[in-house]
Amino acid sequence: VELQFFFPVAVGGKAAETIQSLTDEYVANNPDVKIDAVYSGSYQDTIAKVITASRGGTPPQLSMALSADMFTLIDEDLIVPFDDYLKTDEDKAWLEGFYPAFMENSQTGGKTYGIPFQRSTPVMYWNKEAFKEAGLDPETPPATWEELVEFGKKLTKKDANGNVTQWGVRIPSSGFPYWLFQGLTTQNDVILANSEGNKTNFDDPKVAEALQYMVDLSTKHGVMEPGIIEWGATPKAFFERQAAIMWTTTGNLTNVRDNAPFEFGVAMLPAHKRRGAPTGGGNFYLFKGASEEQLTAAANFVKWITGPEQAAKWTIATGYVAPRPDAWETEAMKTYAADFPPATVARDQLEFAVAELSTYQNQRVTTIFNDALAAAITGQKDAATALKDAQAQADAILAEYR
Amino acid sequence: MNTPATDGRPGGQEILLENVSKVWGAHKAVDDLSIRVPAGTFTVLLGPSGCGKSTTLRMIAGLESADAGRILIGGRDVTHLPAAERDLAMVFQSYALFPHLDVAENIVFGLKVRRVARDEREARLKRVAELLGLSALLDRKPSQLSGGQQQRVALGRAIIAERPVCLMDEPLSNLDAKLRHEMRVEIRALQKKLGFTMVYVTHDQVEAITMADQVVLLNGGRLEQASDPRALYQRPETPFAARFIGVPPMNVLPGALLTDLDADLAAHKVGLRPEALTLAERGPLAARVASLEYLGADMLIDCEAGGSIFTVRLPSDHDIAAGTDIRLGFAAQDLHVFDGATGHRRDDLAAAAGGRIAG
Amino acid sequence: MNTPATDGRPGGQEILLENVSKVWGAHKAVDDLSIRVPAGTFTVLLGPSGCGKSTTLRMIAGLESADAGRILIGGRDVTHLPAAERDLAMVFQSYALFPHLDVAENIVFGLKVRRVARDEREARLKRVAELLGLSALLDRKPSQLSGGQQQRVALGRAIIAERPVCLMDEPLSNLDAKLRHEMRVEIRALQKKLGFTMVYVTHDQVEAITMADQVVLLNGGRLEQASDPRALYQRPETPFAARFIGVPPMNVLPGALLTDLDADLAAHKVGLRPEALTLAERGPLAARVASLEYLGADMLIDCEAGGSIFTVRLPSDHDIAAGTDIRLGFAAQDLHVFDGATGHRRDDLAAAAGGRIAG
């Protein structure tokens, strides 16, 4: 059988290489299967390519796409659940073997549509040297919201003119601000959307509270740069000591390890009412239009590539979180974790993690939400109003899915 | 009469314009013009600036469509034929050299287009370049040439093709007298040798008179006179034609100025060429010298008589000063009379008047 | 001598070229040329095509930089001054009309640039347009004009400014004889009236001789002779100058052809103008008539003598046929002798020889 498999890459060159080599390895061991692994750009490009190809009549059989896009893909009637190709008990057991936090975004209505693979979660990085300079214990990151503010104030430095030269905290708010913000809402013990993906909670006062906290970091406490903070420049800002603490994805682990000119630590996000963080990243999906044989082969490939050895290789190469505990039991992984303890932080945080915001018409709804966040952060609206407006818009869109 | 243009040495072809007109907006540039250019002859279009010479030529070439009338070349109605199919050569008033091609390429352009073999092209190029004194300039671009050199290149492009019809629009106007004289002779010789039909626009009457088999004189888009150059000079049909040919122009004066003649010309106009007038004690024309202009071998004398100014050309060895009163005479056959009403030539009156002068 | 160009009616300014050269690649277009154009005079640059006339003019204008030498205008060294600062007017050989401006705008362009008041501009435009016969064409674009009309517009643009120095490059070459004659007189009158200095390029010797205070004859980029036109005609310094001026050109013949003279001219060349020769039973020059060309008032006779061909101009009333043997004479002062070795004029020999002819 021949399979076409689209995969996006979001963390730089190594990832593409690894997927390619894993695929080659599989094909070498399974001569009856031919897999054409096609690099398909960013997640955004991948969706475009998948939908264009499907509408053009030549969908791929297998693709990786954002876990949050599950409802969209269902809505477009493009994917089929894995369940039909995982019939044996062994298969069912295998399915149980993923971290539950990752499965939240992968299942709906009792069916499994996505298999987690290229998954991540945000963590907090801190600059130990800056902590030392500020008179803080370099080994103790802030563990609560209050501590974050408190530490942040100590870490914020100004020059003679009163211009800030180092900010305490950096929570990026460009691109997909809702994701990191979801860390705050989770910590404030509120869920942004239901698991059916047809109702949001944007106007919950707890959400407003979380948003207010985020806004206050710059406006009230002065520990974070005001305005929209660029996602892509965040690691660099961290390296350049523009910010002593940053929140960003585990996908940056390798990057930070390679490039930070100082000692740094990695920790779970601080807690408030509870600990918490969203998951993120990509799942495997099976596509309509393929033959049974192809889909079975695709499912087998997915089973293989998410297997312990493969997932370990993947995690070590990219910094993504291996999606199954058994991967962490492999020798390779153990050595890696021992060698680089921060690698386990994300895994450990999974215990507290929730699904990434995901609804029907996901991109539109999240864009509405993002705009509300931006409006509050840039001071155009207060937090509560912004969120209420967003909720009203989201409701209008999602009503038809209830 | 219709010579097919098959081989390398085609004879000329007759050109016929029948009631051709061309209108620019409200302005009639060419107005109901009929001309016959016999095959193999050299016809010059002459006329003042803006009279429609270039326009006429361009209509023959097919670059301008006629608004009315028919054009025939070699008996074939070409009125609606595109320029490329009329099989003729042309020199443009503005030269129209291809700025991106060098002199050699400009000259052989047409041969290349018609896929003349390389050897043949080279040979002809060599001949033409020598004839035009361009041999040393063959690989220059037009922008590196002087005005006259550019004109010669344009000329070369037209004559190298040896087409049955050749059109030239003031091809010599930028050349010096010596070269012009040579080119005049050369072009004429070439035309005679190859036998093609030439329509040649010029404002230079020396060219017109020395080269032409037929001169077509235009005025404001209309035909003024078409005849052989000698006739044009000797028997101009209208005062316009009379004054247009000959430098300095013929003096056209009120008939009343000539006294003592057999015929009464008071109602008419008389024409007398400056070179036809001579100092004559008892001449019929009394005048006062207003000014003198020295011209090398000759001198021009502006005279005044009865309120009219006119010019006399005399050999420069005469000793005349401004202000003197003189009397002038002329030979009988040099008197031209134009009807006061129609403006047309009246040989009858001239003959009548002449009897007395000769006598 | 140096008239400042302050008011509207500036006098002319002297132009001085000192050892000016211009090289194009390997070709010396202008070669060590020194000329003095006195303030307020009319100087004509004359010479065969490609001899460097336009290049010289462009160097004076500042459009071409001189490769060597100095240029002074009104005593000011302008060698390195840009054209815009030299305060002169110029007519280009290619007209260089602005294609996007209409005739009126083309003519007043310079006035506008210099912020001449609107009324003044209009008034001058009206005058110039009338002078040039352009009044009816003022709102046409150059592409809608005939060649001669374009040239007149270029002329208008130059003269409307009334600058202290005016340069013209063959400004009349596309005009018909009548208009040309008028323009010649007009330009000369204007120049005299306004007193500006004129440098005028032409290939037309009639223009050169009738208009110029001084004629500068160039040959291959070098100065051949600079003198007043009468002198150029009557006392050419070299055979080149002798043949260049006068149509048809002076006959330059081996001295040996003239027999029966007092001086032995066998080693030298003699020059005789076609119009200087007359039929004379006992003239010193025997020849056979080869061909005749009819020219209106005159005719040109090509004669052959001792292997040389030469031309004689006679009034057309003579009755001569090709093939007849004739003898020709000339007046003593019409004989020019050029040294066989240096090519320079030898008046001593001419005088010596002349004694006998006159006798």
Add this chain to the structure above:
Amino acid sequence: MTAAADAPARPRRRRFDLDRTLNTLAAWVLALMWILPLAFAIWTAIHPSAYEARFELLAPLTFENFEKAWAAAPFARYFLNTFMLVTLILAGQFLLCTLAAYAFARFTFPGRSILFTLVLLQLLVMPDILIVENYKTMRILGLVDTIPAIALPYIASGFGIFLLRQTFMTVPRELDEAARIEGSSILGILWRVYIPLAKPTYLAYGLVSVSHHWNNFLWPLIVTNSVDTRPVTVGLSVFSAIDSGIEWSVINAATLMTSGPLLIAFLLFQRQFVQSFMRAGIK
């Protein structure tokens, strides 16, 4: 870099020209501003990433970024593909646009305005909007995952037609006429007169078109699947990953690597621009 070729050095002193000096100065200031992104790209590409934001003269040089970039994808093959792609597009565009522009510039025929409007419309319609439809077409033609599939939608370029029309309109009519008199056919005139005279425009258009298609990304990504057909931009895009932060050193090294041929091509051709083949041509 061109000064020597421009003018034979004059041994003469030139008057100090304030105007010219000011102009030169301003031109240089602007040039420095304009080249800043390129300069930054070069700086980061040849230094370790620690120097991305620190501009120290003595920063250590490295070639590592280029090595990393080169290793990330089969760039050699991608270059070949891109080269074939732009050649195909350019050839097609030159041919089709020239013919069409000629028709619009020098022929009168019924429907000219309407057709020209349709051409201008193509300028307005962004090709990305049509991706889905065009993909369908390519599938019907069986061209998905081929280089012609990337090229075909672009070879009739409204931009090119419009540009060439504007240029052809400025060619002096007498030259056209002279060629016609010499017996040139319609295509002959186009080939021998219009095209040579529009050479600067072709050069400009060629450079612009090549750089545009060299850098085009979305459509090639979607319509191709295999290494044998994909252009360099697809390889380049691996570096504009969004999850991790921007690594300017590697991105810029990769950008320089992929745009290098274009820069070199421009350096080679730029002289032609100012060569002045038209200089005084139409005197």
Add this chain to the structure above:
Amino acid sequence: MTTATGRTRVPMLIRSREWIHAWLLLLPALFFLFAFTHVPAVMTLWNSFHSTPRGRRPARFIGLDNYERMMGDPIFWKVLGNNLWFAFGTIPLSVGIAIVMALWVNDRLTGRGFVRMAYFTPTVLPLIAVANIWLFFYTPGFGLIDQVTSSLFGWPQTNWLGDPATALNAVIVVTVWKEAGFFMIFYLAALQAIPPSLVEAAKIEGAGRWTIFWRITFPLMMPTTLFVSINAVINSFRLVDHIFILTNGGPDNASSLLLFHIYETAFKYWETGYGATLTVAMLAILCALAIGQFFFFDRRVHYK
């Protein structure tokens, strides 16, 4: 284009021959234009009257519903306003700078080769990569602009892209940078075609650089200016690639432009029906602006 007046008899033969030739010349280009632009574009128009097909729900004809929705869509009006501001910011600046650049580079200038290449770089570098570089320039704190302004003037950090007041203007700067270098190339080509004798004649008349430019060079470059300005108008609606990198339309749509919004609608939300509607609206605006501009100016432009 020149003469149609006063033709009494139409020489049919010549005419129809011209028609056939013209059509033959146009045929290949038109074929491709239709196949890959116009037919798909008409499909877009067709889609705009339909609901977006989603999975099991095929598209329905909904008449003008999408248009009504557009009229009531505050983001549509917001991005339209942004786009006008963007157009007013980029068009005059980029065209003006392009002309100045072309004049400089066409002149004898010390280091002309370098200057020319500098101006040309925007065309060579892919916009996406360039956007990343500009992102760095704009980054607060360690970005180039902040580094320069803080070391020279002691200014505080400025979040150019993160502040709704400056985000769009920051994008405009990048666009002008990109466009001016691009347009310069066409002006350079146009300058080459102006007969130098005209400039010489103007110089003789005493015209300075300024006058020569305004009264001679500029009018003679009108065909190019027409071309460039139409492209500038179109590009002010079309050039959005860098927005994806620089601001993603934010904050809160402050730097979102019409086409960016269309992209989001069509390729992020996959609302093809509404996306088509927005596209039609944009085409209508562009037609009115660009094609109107063309037919208004074309007959005024002097071509030879």
